[in-house]
Amino acid sequence: MSDLPEPVSFHTALEKFLDHLRSQKRSTATTIAYGSDLEQLKKHLDERRITQATTVRTEHLETYVEYLATQNYTPKSISRKINSLKTFFKFLHREKIVPENPAHPLTHPKYETKPPHILTPAEVQSLRDAARLDIRISAIVELLLQTGMRISELANLRVEDIRKNEIHIGVLENNPARTIPVSRSASVAVQNYLAVRPKVTDPHLFVTKTGRPLLVRNIRTSIDRYFKKAGVKDAKVNDLRHTFIAHQLRQGVDPELIHKHVGHRRLTSTQKYLEYITVDVVETHTRLSEL
Known part of the structure; x- marks a missing residue:
């Protein structure tokens, strides 16, 4: 018998993750933001005929991050999207939906943090x-x-x-x-x-x-x-x-x-x-x- 998990579609995995966020009483805005980031990844993967969460590999995610950099996203925006990927796949790995976390090796682009705007x-x-x-x-x-x-x-x-x-x-x-x-x-x-x-x-x-x-x-x-x-x-x-x-x-x-x-x-x-x-x-x- 194989120890590999059963194939799970990206759509099903995403719904499980969003349900988890709601159960943790994450705000509506946070849940929507995660959903938007991950739907964007799903579209990118669908275009490459990668529809199963269980078949996503680190190289697929690295290609996606490189794609974002060509779409005029700022390094800060890309970093936030990487956070979404890491949180999502960490959840899937913990729930044994994927055999390993493909987002773990992803690194964040460097960017300057703006000082807080303090009103006079x-x-x-x-x-x-x-x-x-x-x-x-x-x-x-x-x-x-x-x-x-x-x-x-x-x-x-x-x-x-x-x-x-x-x-x-x-x-x-x-x-x-x-x-x-x-x-x-x-x-x-x-x-x-x-x-x-x-x-x-x-x-x-x-x-x-x-x-x-x-x-x-x-x-x-x-x-x-x-x-x-x-x-x-x-x-x-x-x-x-x-x-x-x-x-x-x-x-x-x-x-x-x-x-x-x-x-x-x-x-x-x-x-x-x-x-x-x-x-x-x-x-x-x-x-x-x-x-």
């Missing part, structure tokens, strides 16, 4: 002014600015997660649950929103006028629109998280405290921001500073 106080104020009449977006802006939480975490918040002077952030995308303090201005903004929030049964904190959860892409589009209205150029919603972290470090807040607050897996992820800022104080603080 004037840009922060311009954004607040631009969104002031939109109570829902004002609350979102304040939460992102005053907590540094991820946009996916904000979209996943439930009304019951809002507590007096703190917010509970549940497990999401392998990030552990945590409870974080909330500044007075963010708390006021959220309470103002709750006063006008549609009376619907959906438990999500931020919902549309029809009572559906506000998705990450909806939030991103809205914030982008208000950045444009505020005249803040080249800014993205993730810059609010960068700005929170940089502000706390400037104020001398202990990096260990910030690291736990924003949910960084490694302390070095927080410490890297020190390369781009000047710390304004000498002593170290153990309380977060309001932005």
Whole structure:
């Protein structure tokens, strides 16, 4: 008898992988991104009559990566797609769907990491002014600015997660649950929103006028629109998280405290921001500073 696994189509393997992501409560955006990357690989393999996940070899994937480089993808985009391939085939190997992981030998292209875009106080104020009449977006802006939480975490918040002077952030995308303090201005903004929030049964904190959860892409589009209205150029919603972290470090807040607050897996992820800022104080603080 052969020890080789039974042939499994790429389509079936992909569906198993996406089901696994959903079972792990990975965000919709993450699942869609993986699906898009792997469907692109599937199309490439189909054109070469490679339809079984069990017959994919390292040389097939290397050829695919070389193909991406000819299609005007940036090294950073190619690196992200390689991550998708590695995660996918690592799952298939662990589940004994493929005999070995063909993506393991793949290497990432080198590229320069851009420094985080940290908003100036004037840009922060311009954004607040631009969104002031939109109570829902004002609350979102304040939460992102005053907590540094991820946009996916904000979209996943439930009304019951809002507590007096703190917010509970549940497990999401392998990030552990945590409870974080909330500044007075963010708390006021959220309470103002709750006063006008549609009376619907959906438990999500931020919902549309029809009572559906506000998705990450909806939030991103809205914030982008208000950045444009505020005249803040080249800014993205993730810059609010960068700005929170940089502000706390400037104020001398202990990096260990910030690291736990924003949910960084490694302390070095927080410490890297020190390369781009000047710390304004000498002593170290153990309380977060309001932005």
